[in-house]
Amino acid sequence: MTTSGSSTAIWEERWHPLREEWVIVAAHRQDRPWSGETVPQEQQHVPHYVDDCYLCPGNARVSGVVNPIYDGVFVFDNDHPCVGQNASANPSPPAGIYQNRPAQGIARVVCYTPRHDLSLAQLEPVEIENLLAAWQREYVDLGRVSNIKHVLIFENKGDVVGVSNPHPHCQIYATNFVFKTIETEASASRRHFANTGGPLFQEIIEAERRDGARIICESDLSIAFVPYFARYAYEVYVAPKRTYPSLADLNESDVTDFAAVLKETLVRFDNLWQMSFPYVMALHQAPVDGLDHRGFHFHVEFHPPLRKPNLLKYLAGPEIGGGNFLSDTSPEQKAAELRALPATHYSVR
Ligand SMILES: [Zn+2]
Numbered sequence: 001m002t003t004s005g006s007s008t009a010i011w012e013e014r015w016h017p018l019r020e021e022w023v024i025v026a027a028h029r030q031d032r033p034w035s036g037e038t039v040p041q042e043q044q045h046v047p048h049y050v051d052d053c054y055l056c057p058g059n060a061r062v063s064g065v066v067n068p069i070y071d072g073v074f075v076f077d078n079d080h081p082c083v084g085q086n087a088s089a090n091p092s093p094p095a096g097i098y099q100n101r102p103a104q105g106i107a108r109v110v111c112y113t114p115r116h117d118l119s120l121a122q123l124e125p126v127e128i129e130n131l132l133a134a135w136q137r138e139y140v141d142l143g144r145v146s147n148i149k150h151v152l153i154f155e156n157k158g159d160v161v162g163v164s165n166p167h168p169h170c171q172i173y174a175t176n177f178v179f180k181t182i183e184t185e186a187s188a189s190r191r192h193f194a195n196t197g198g199p200l201f202q203e204i205i206e207a208e209r210r211d212g213a214r215i216i217c218e219s220d221l222s223i224a225f226v227p228y229f230a231r232y233a234y235e236v237y238v239a240p241k242r243t244y245p246s247l248a249d250l251n252e253s254d255v256t257d258f259a260a261v262l263k264e265t266l267v268r269f270d271n272l273w274q275m276s277f278p279y280v281m282a283l284h285q286a287p288v289d290g291l292d293h294r295g296f297h298f299h300v301e302f303h304p305p306l307r308k309p310n311l312l313k314y315l316a317g318p319e320i321g322g323g324n325f326l327s328d329t330s331p332e333q334k335a336a337e338l339r340a341l342p343a344t345h346y347s348v349r
């Protein structure tokens with residue numbers, strides 16, 4: 001008789017209630033316990049200011065516009081926008097069943113700090129609070145523009161996600177459409193709210209707290225966790241515990257509390273392999289399309305592309321060919337790794 005060894009493995013599908021899809025988890029719990037890998041660092045010295053960086057203060061951008069000598073957060077309209085307000089209102093119609101519509105919007109860039117050498121994880125709490133306040137203003141201001149239905153704030157960080165300029169910054173796409181993931185989350189949240197009178201995300205937080213195994217850190221008002229249905233090895237959600245449809249709904253003390261949990265999450269990411277941790281970060285906020293979003297719960301999602309210091313999560317047959325994510329890591333184990341790390345950034349220890 002052979003033993004299956006199934007007690008050490010996960011073979012299951014987990015329901016992703018926000019994306020409304022199954023995530024396949026096929027992970028061997030005891031496989032390759034984390035051995036404290038770090039990336040061999042050639043500690044190259046990164047200067048505070050780089051004279052050919054188009055984001056550093058006082059430098060010219062491709063448009064010829066010169067950045068002010070800014071001191072703090074600096075926001076400007078993207079010189080190469082992916083969406084523009086000048087898009088034709090009536091694109092010529094395609095053949096047959098095909099449909100099109102204009103892609104209109106406003107694209108902006110947000111520099112977190114004049115310092116070229118820092119990352120979001122390394123900013124002081126008050127600097128992160130100032131950044132959150134800038135994001136609040138952008139969501140409100142852009143959301144007031146008549147044809148804008150959604151404001152997507154996101155940061156692509158690291159060479160592996162195609163970012164060549166390390167100057168800490170994020171982008172904003174305010175568009176005349178709602179991005180697919182948000183649209184799905186918003187409709188799932190709206191349906192849940194109509195059926196139960198409560199927000200869907202509250203049930204996620206409740207389940208995470210009841211289980212506890214995937215929580216990275218939490219405070220009175222905010223929480224960070226690897227969701228039960230994580231698609232990426234080190235996927236983390238950071239959220240206020242109370243339901244606010246957007247970041248703009250948080251008051252000053254909520255923002256201070258949220259900034260601290262956000263920073264701790266980022267520090268743990270960097271401490272994992274003692275490297276500046278690459279990720280795609282996205283703020284999931286309610287659309288500004290006039291629908292009822294009382295059940296939408298603002299949160300920040302981190303999608304880190306690396307499974308190990310030099311190993312990317314490749315999107316392949318299951319994801320691209322089949323459309324469902326296959327995760328070969330255990331969300332519980334990955335959360336335990338992040339939780340076990342120090343909460344102080346390795347660069348200052
Ligand atoms: Zn720079």
Ligand SMILES: [Zn+2]
Binds near residue numbers: 018185301
């Ligand atoms: Zn989300």
